[in-house]
Amino acid sequence: MRILTGNDLKSGSVTWWTGSDWSLHVEDAVDVAGSEDEIARREEASRRVNAPYAIDAEIYEGRPRPSHIKDRIRALGPTVRPDLTLKPTDPDIGTWVI
């Protein structure tokens, strides 16, 4: 599957296209295969996202998970500072990233 990501214009936070809005959580992402360019163009024009692009993802335990480790780290936060990630108390998050 293909999922769409970008950064929030004001905060710079990594965001994911949910089909109607942008979420901080990659688990909310939806498949945009075939329509990524159109959505990216429209959303960037309306300043709801900065520099959007599509990446490959797969379903992992029922939720989208980026295929490449770089995108997984981007989705979660730095592996060396779990306190700064989106899931600071999740004991299984290392497995999800690596």
Place this chain on the structure above:
Amino acid sequence: MYLYDQYDQAMVDARVAEFRDQAQRRLEGKLTEDQFKPLRLMNGLYLQLHAYMLRVAIPYGTLNSRQMHALADIAEKYDRGYGHFTTRQNIQYNWIKLEDAGDILADLAEVEMHAIQTSGNCIRNISSDHFAGAAADELVDPRPYAELLRQWSSFHPEFSYLPRKFKIAVIASDTDRAAMRLHDIGIQIVKNDAGELGAAFYVGGGMGRTPMIAPCIKEFVPLDRLVTYAEACLRVYNRHGRRDNKYKARIKILVHEMGAEEYTRQVDAEFDHMLSQGIEPPFAELERIRTFFEDPLFEEGASAEIDRSDPDFALWVDRNTHAHKADGYVSAVISLKPVGGIPGDATSEQMRLMADLAKDYSFDELRVMHTQNIVLPHVRVADLHALWTALEEAGLGSSNLDTIEDIIACPGLDYCSLANARSIPVAQKISERFAANGKTEALGKLKLKISGCINACGHHHAGHIGILGVDKKGVENYQLLLGGSEAEDVSLAKITGPGFDEAGIVDAVETAADVYLREREDGERFLDTYRRIGMAPFKEALYG
């Protein structure tokens, strides 16, 4: 240290106002990202893996306590309570909001700092010896010359759109503590046979995907022509440097392809032409700058005696202090490499403590090392125990300078959008491994440097042991390199062979260290042994 005059301050204030307006127009949609990107990069604002990242310039790594406090305040107010000191003596903040960027630059301007020219194809922050103005072995303080070059290169209209970024280092000692010959231009202040000071120019060095050691193209340039000669070097590069391929656009490629002899001939011709125009900056300006770098009032007859009865303190003194030009003083290094820590990271609290200690014990001065540690340059020997005690209590008393635990590591894939592999976890695991196995002391001086991609921000080419993270079909993989040096005995490290996974690279480093411990002769560092016995024994141990 240098203090802004009305022109410096006016330039920086004007840039703050300009960028605040540009950022506001971006937020309002009046600028697209394509239009805004080059503008934010000119002000050090990147869009990194997780958020905007701001790189702040610390000219030649010199700070006062007020500036360090301001950096701490920015980390706390606008970021997540910490900053990352970089291999170019700068600081980076990883979690910046675009809507705050103008306020941050204004806060920096209040303490005579900025983020100008910390990105883009321009002359970047000038780097220098972190012991400048203090080292017992220096000819003169190199910082006035670095400051002169900073002023010349700031907003230089001719060099704002170079083929590629451009880095200059200035030293004034035969001991190279600034990786001078791995810069686009390395300048060493030297003395000729007549006893006159001048500058030796090394041009065309660099790391990155095509590492090269800069050849000396001019052994002596009179100091009143230093800027003019630098300008001639830049002009020839600007004229002939490739703009069609960013991977071949650095000056090292030009010097290599053109040949150092022909490049030098063209620089000399340009230099002669410029001299005929009479446009050298007035020598009086250098003299004015020099007055800002006069020695502080060192105490005469300060005691050099140390009570070494506490072995932990004695070890810290042995490893983390450097000989000073004034009797009874040393330069003290605060390690930002605790075992298992993130190299170069410091919290706001730690920055404030270092600032306060600089005020109490080091004439209000701090330096950022390119090895991602902090220096208090002028500490009375008599104050060392009090300083160390304060550092120990704050977790900043690691005594590991220049050991295998004093690892340079770039932010890597944990933070950087260019990286292919994580650097920091590898550094953490290596420091933990050697702290646990007790081999650090036996290994002595051993410089280990890790980069998470071929861009080499972690200086892996120059490590006695270097590690390069690569992407192998979506999996992190680490190449091991041996034999590099960024010092006066500069050399480029060579790859040992096939790479390793994350656990394997830690084992491989220990294996290489064991080969050294087995093969070394009296007085040899790791690098010396490698140079004597070559790669073969290491390959045999690593790959069988």
